[in-house]
Amino acid sequence: MKVLVINAGSSSIKYQLYGMPGAEVLAKGLVERIGEPTSRLVHSRGDDSAILEEAVANHEAAMELILRVLVQPGGTIEDLSEIEAVGHRVVHGGEEFTGSVIIDDRVLASIERFAELAPLHNPHNLVGIRAAMRKLAGTPQVACFDTAFHTSIPKVAHMYALPYELYERHRVRRYGFHGTSHRYVARRAAAMLGRDKYDLNAITCHLGNGCSIAAVRKGRSVDTSMGFTPLEGLVMGTRAGDFDPAILFYLADKGYDLARLNGLCNKKSGLLGISGVSNDMRTLEKHAEDGDERAKLAIEMFCYRVRKYIGAYSAVLDSVDAVVFTGGIGENSALVRELTCRDLAHLGIVLDPKANGQAGGRESAVSASESRVRVLVIPTNEEQAIARDAFELVGGKSEHGAKGRSVEYDRQER
Numbered sequence: 227m228k229v230l231v232i233n234a235g236s237s238s239i240k241y242q243l244y245g246m247p248g249a250e251v252l253a254k255g256l257v258e259r260i261g262e263p264t265s266r267l268v269h270s271r272g273d274d275s276a277i278l279e280e281a282v283a284n285h286e287a288a289m290e291l292i293l294r295v296l297v298q299p300g301g302t303i304e305d306l307s308e309i310e311a312v313g314h315r316v317v318h319g320g321e322e323f324t325g326s327v328i329i330d331d332r333v334l335a336s337i338e339r340f341a342e343l344a345p346l347h348n349p350h351n352l353v354g355i356r357a358a359m360r361k362l363a364g365t366p367q368v369a370c371f372d373t374a375f376h377t378s379i380p381k382v383a384h385m386y387a388l389p390y391e392l393y394e395r396h397r398v399r400r401y402g403f404h405g406t407s408h409r410y411v412a413r414r415a416a417a418m419l420g421r422d423k424y425d426l427n428a429i430t431c432h433l434g435n436g437c438s439i440a441a442v443r444k445g446r447s448v449d450t451s452m453g454f455t456p457l458e459g460l461v462m463g464t465r466a467g468d469f470d471p472a473i474l475f476y477l478a479d480k481g482y483d484l485a486r487l488n489g490l491c492n493k494k495s496g497l498l499g500i501s502g503v504s505n506d507m508r509t510l511e512k513h514a515e516d517g518d519e520r521a522k523l524a525i526e527m528f529c530y531r532v533r534k535y536i537g538a539y540s541a542v543l544d545s546v547d548a549v550v551f552t553g554g555i556g557e558n559s560a561l562v563r564e565l566t567c568r569d570l571a572h573l574g575i576v577l578d579p580k581a582n583g584q585a586g587g588r589e590s591a592v593s594a595s596e597s598r599v600r601v602l603v604i605p606t607n608e609e610q611a612i613a614r615d616a617f618e619l620v621g622g623k624s625e626h627g628a629k630g631r632s633v634e635y636d637r638q639e640r
């Protein structure tokens with residue numbers, strides 16, 4: 227069975243075609259700069275890749291182009307009917323979606339309703355879904371939500387200590403994001419350690435441009451650092467993460483308006499704001515090596531914040547079996563893993579410097595033999611997780627037989 231995975235953003239659509247159940251990537255690519263005259267498609271199949279420069283007016287045209295490339299003579303498939311399911315990444319599923327679902331009118335209406343909570347993402351995800359529904363009419367479409375894995379976070383951790391009516395009236399609470407990634411690496415960690423997926427306590431660190439960390443108890447998320455929006459928590463590429471919100475009132479008093487404050491916290495802070503050089507960890511590592519003090523400070527602050535959360539989540543969990551590093555930085559930066567885990571022996575976390583240096587973005591254990599907690603590097607693969615959910619839902623493989631609901635959906639507790 228072939229499953230097409232779609233990740234639609236504001237001006238791009240990423241796609242991967244999977245052969246299931248083996249999760250073999252048959253083709254993948256990206257249409258970027260949609261709506262601009264310079265739009266293009268980058269398509270790859272095995273070691274071959276091709277770039278098609280062509281004006282793509284909107285998401286509908288982008289979907290058409292993707293499907294055309296997949297079925298072109300000598301292409302990956304002969305006929306579009308070979309695609310038996312489409313899996314879509316959707317950022318916000320509110321409190322409603324605790325797992326992936328087959329999309330129907332009710333699901334579409336809910337995704338639209340949650341656009342209020344994720345105005346930068348859900349509307350684009352929806353456009354992608356609608357375009358795919360029109361171009362592949364009759365093919366089941368599945369939504370996989372970034373928030374779903376975190377719906378198991380108990381009230382004590384997902385509520386803010388703001389007036390309760392803000393939750394009742396406006397649903398102001400912690401939702402968390404990157405859920406598909408945290409779930410994927412938690413499941414992989416269980417497999418690597420030979421444990422059942424519901425028998426693992428882990429702290430999963432997703433460190434990319436956006437960064438979040440999750441406490442996973444017995445396979446379920448019980449806390450995470452991103453909150454009502456992705457701004458809260460760790461230091462990120464351009465987002466501040468945790469800081470005293472009263473700074474905003476103080477700056478408002480000095481004449482900063484809402485739009486400026488928003489841009490400041492989301493686009494001009496984090497690694498970029500501290501270093502003044504870049505939001506990119508690779509660049510900062512080079513600058514730090516050359517003696518740039520602010521680049522060094524940015525890296526140290528980044529790692530310090532992750533350490534703080536590992537400490538907090540060690541307290542939240544009864545015991546910790548594994549700390550997992552994933553995302554572009556988590557998978558690739560030995561320096562970040564080293565600075566983060568330094569002097570954490572009292573929490574049972576000890577790195578093996580050689581294994582850490584050699585991890586090189588592959589699935590590997592990087593903890594020392596005496597480390598009580600296993601430290602793992604696991605490249606994330608959100609697309610594969612989406613493909614598996616779509617396969618499970620559409621291929622009728624659900625353990626519990628609840629039509630249209632995934633296994634993970636049924637195992638989540640409210």
Ligand code: ADP
Nearest residue numbers: 433434435436505506507508553554555558559
């Ligand atoms: P996104 O959140 O946009 O998916 P990624 O997960 O790809 O981003 O992470 C991007 C980050 O990963 C960037 O800060 C980049 O510098 C960092 N990164 C990628 N490779 C390395 C590396 N070898 N060493 C250090 N940082 C790296």
